[in-house]
Every structure is written in C-alpha cells, then in structure tokens.
Amino acid sequence: MSARHDVTDDDLRRWVRAAGRAPSAHNTQPWAVRVVDGRIEVAVVPDRVLCAGDPSFRDLLLSLGAWVESAAVVAAADGHGLAVEPTPHLDRLEDMPVRGAADPAAPVLVLRPAGTPEPTALTPADVRDRRVHRGTLLPAPDLRASLPPLPAGLRLLQVDDPAMTRLVRLGSAWTASRRAVAAELVRWLRLSPEHPRYTRDGMTDRMLLLPPWLARVAAPLTRRPALHDRALAVAGLVGRAVEAVDRTRPLPPPPAPGAPLAGPQHLVLVAGTPGVHSATETMDARLGLPPADVVDAGRVLQRTWLHAHRAGLAVAPHSEVVDSPHAVAGLRRRLGLRRSAVALAVFSVGRPGTPAPRSPRLTDAAAPAR
Numbered sequence: 001m002s003a004r005h006d007v008t009d010d011d012l013r014r015w016v017r018a019a020g021r022a023p024s025a026h027n028t029q030p031w032a033v034r035v036v037d038g039r040i041e042v043a044v045v046p047d048r049v050l051c052a053g054d055p056s057f058r059d060l061l062l063s064l065g066a067w068v069e070s071a072a073v074v075a076a077a078d079g080h081g082l083a084v085e086p087t088p089h090l091d092r093l094e095d096m097p098v099r100g101a102a103d104p105a106a107p108v109l110v111l112r113p114a115g116t117p118e119p120t121a122l123t124p125a126d127v128r129d130r131r132v133h134r135g136t137l138l139p140a141p142d143l144r145a146s147l148p149p150l151p152a153g154l155r156l157l158q159v160d161d162p163a164m165t166r167l168v169r170l171g172s173a174w175t176a177s178r179r180a181v182a183a184e185l186v187r188w189l190r191l192s193p194e195h196p197r198y199t200r201d202g203m204t205d206r207m208l209l210l211p212p213w214l215a216r217v218a219a220p221l222t223r224r225p226a227l228h229d230r231a232l233a234v235a236g237l238v239g240r241a242v243e244a245v246d247r248t249r250p251l252p253p254p255p256a257p258g259a260p261l262a263g264p265q266h267l268v269l270v271a272g273t274p275g276v277h278s279a280t281e282t283m284d285a286r287l288g289l290p291p292a293d294v295v296d297a298g299r300v301l302q303r304t305w306l307h308a309h310r311a312g313l314a315v316a317p318h319s320e321v322v323d324s325p326h327a328v329a330g331l332r333r334r335l336g337l338r339r340s341a342v343a344l345a346v347f348s349v350g351r352p353g354t355p356a357p358r359s360p361r362l363t364d365a366a367a368p369a370r
C-alpha cells in the first residue's frame with residue numbers, strides 16, 4: 001500500500017478505469033460512471049441491462065457490486081477507503097426505461113474516498129488479470145479455507161458434482177428454450193473479429209474457447225436475422241426436449257461424504273438469514289432481498305473470485321442454474337435451503353488446465369491493455 005495523499009479527480013478517474021475490468025453477466029458492463037467533484041457516481045445503462053435474462057436485476061446488482069469491489073481494491077492500494085452510498089434510484093430500478101443511455105442525473109451508487117482501507121491481500125493487478133475460465137478446471141483444495149470470513153447473512157455452500165452436472169444441463173436447456181433469453185445471449189456474442197464491438201464488450205469466440213471452425217460457422221448466425229431465427233427455433237426445440245426429460249427425474253445420488261473431488265469444486269453464494277430483512281423491504285424487491293444487499297453480495301462474489309485468482313485458481317460461473325426455476329428448485333432441495341434463502345450465484349472453481357483468454361472492455365479503448 002502506498003502512502004496516503006489527498007485524492008484528486010484524476011486519481012478517481014484512474015480507479016474508475018481500473019475497475020472497468022470487473023466482471024459482468026455477458027460482459028455487458030452495465031455501469032456508466034462519472035467523476036464529479038471528489039466523488040464517483042455510478043448509474044445504470046438501460047441498453048446494457050438483460051431485460052429477458054435478468055428480470056429480477058440479480059445479475060445487474062451483482063455486477064455493480066463487483067465493480068464497487070474492484071474500485072475499492074484499487075483505492076486501497078493507494079491507501080484510501082471507499083465509502084459507498086446507495087441512492088434512492090437503486091430501489092427504483094423498475095422505473096428505468098428498457099432502452100437507451102444512462103441517466104447521469106440518476107446515479108444508483110455514490111462512492112467517496114474515506115479514511116483508511118480495510119487490510120486486504122488483493123491488489124490492482126488481481127483486478128486487472130482475473131478472468132473467467134470456461135475450459136477444463138482441475139481439482140483444487142476447498143477455496144473457502146483461504147477466504148476471509150463472509151459477512152453475516154451470506155454463505156458459500158458446496159454442491160456435489162453429480163447434482164451440478166444435472167443442474168447445469170437443466171439450466172442450459174431453460175436458456176435455450178426461452179426464445180427472448182436465448183436471443184439476448186446471441187446479441188452479446190462476438191464470434192468474429194469483424195464484429196464491430198469485438199474489442200469493446202460481450203463474449204468473444206476466444207473467451208468462449210470455440211474452435212475456429214465453429215466460430216466461423218456460428219458467426220453469421222449472430223448477424224443474419226433469417227439464420228438467427230432458425231437457429232433459435234432449433235435451440236428451443238432441443239432445450240424443451242432436454243428440460244421435459246430432466247425436470248421429472250430425481251437428482252443422481254450424492255457422492256459418499258468426504259469423497260475427494262474428481263473435478264472442480266462447485267460453490268453457491270446464498271443470501272438471507274431469516275428475520276434479518278423487514279417484510280416490506282423484501283416484498284418491494286423483485287429478488288426478495290433489498291437491492292443494496294445484493295450489491296454487497298456482488299462485492300463478496302468479486303472478492304471471492306479475486307482470492308481464487310490469487311491462489312492460482314480459476315472460476316467458471318453458471319448463472320443458468322439460478323435462472324431456471326427447475327434448476328433452482330433442485331438446488332434448493334439438494335442444499336436443504338429454506339424458503340427465505342436466495343441462491344444468488346453458482347460457480348465452479350479449480351486449477352485451470354490452460355490459460356484463459358482476456359475479455360474485452362469499453363475502458364480498454366481509453367487505456368490500452370497492459
């Protein structure tokens with residue numbers, strides 16, 4: 001940590017640029033951030049919110065939390081804490097238009113440099129270099145043993161591999177068979193460098209580790225409406241068939257307790273302690289949790305992923321498991337979750353078999369990748 005000095009707006013802009021490497025669902029980067037008179041204002045970009053895939057704003061709020069945590073790590077390296085204040089706009093995300101640019105007059109979070117940071121082992125290099133890995137993940141020791149304690153109300157629970165395999169299939173089938181959700185996913189794919197947004201946002205063929213022949217075949221599907229519609233229709237048929245079979249079958253039996261992991265570890269971030277939230281707060285929120293709490297959970301999620309990165313491990317998120325009602329129901333039963341508990345994120349973690357490619361960012365154009 002370097003010596004503290006007064007924070008200038010240029011420092012804040014540097015933190016903002018570095019935090020741009022935060023993860024977000026489909027790499028939408030749904031934040032619009034500006035520095036005004038010693039504070040950082042974070043607004044939401046309606047065009048970058050997944051209307052079909054994220055109706056509860058779960059992924060949006062977790063992504064905002066990941067952004068805040070990334071900024072806090074960079075600020076801490078400069079010797080500064082970061083006070084985070086949610087604004088009333090955070091509780092009124094439903095009022096946001098479904099299209100268009102961010103409203104700078106309606107920030108959802110305001111961040112200000114404040115005091116001394118909490119001690120952390122995490123560094124700006126971790127924020128810069130962390131990345132999701134969609135290739136082979138090899139077994140590794142339990143990540144939870146190397147994490148700082150979680151805040152009250154959050155738990156990281158492990159789900160066994162036979163259940164996870166089935167839940168991922170159910171979740172993927174759900175995504176494929178909901179046309180609007182699948183179309184939205186396709187809209188964020190960039191399968192060829194000729195895509196005009198290949199170096200800015202979304203998910204590239206390289207990030208998804210697609211073999212070059214498959215990327216070449218699939219790239220036109222993302223661009224030409226006639227092909228696109230036919231591909232979605234086929235995906236829908238396959239998805240519905242898989243869902244129809246899998247949702248009626250019980251999950252496979254769990255492995256014997258204490259059996260060593262044969263592959264990656266699968267973890268679920270679960271929020272909610274009975275009685276902690278008032279009925280009004282939770283009924284007002286689509287997810288059953290106050291939005292500010294989900295932002296805080298996003299901070300914990302990013303902290304967890306950064307600690308995994310520091311330990312030489314890689315993470316592969318599987319939101320489809322918490323998107324699909326059938327998969328969530330199976331997950332709840334497997335983990336014995338109460339009704340008040342909300343499964344916010346599911347991800348696998350393990351030792352990466354190969355290096356993972358770097359994803360694009362809007363902020364990379366302003367500051368070339370190091």
Ligand SMILES: Cc1cc2nc3c(=O)[nH]c(=O)nc-3n(C[C@H](O)[C@H](O)[C@H](O)COP(=O)(O)O)c2cc1C
Binds near residue numbers: 058059316
């Ligand atoms: C809330 C959230 C949910 C995500 N869900 C998924 C997912 O279901 N599947 C996946 O492959 N990646 C998922 N991701 C990872 C993003 O696609 C990834 O962060 C983004 O493409 C940028 O890539 P990077 O994290 O490697 O920089 C998720 C990320 C966040 C923050």
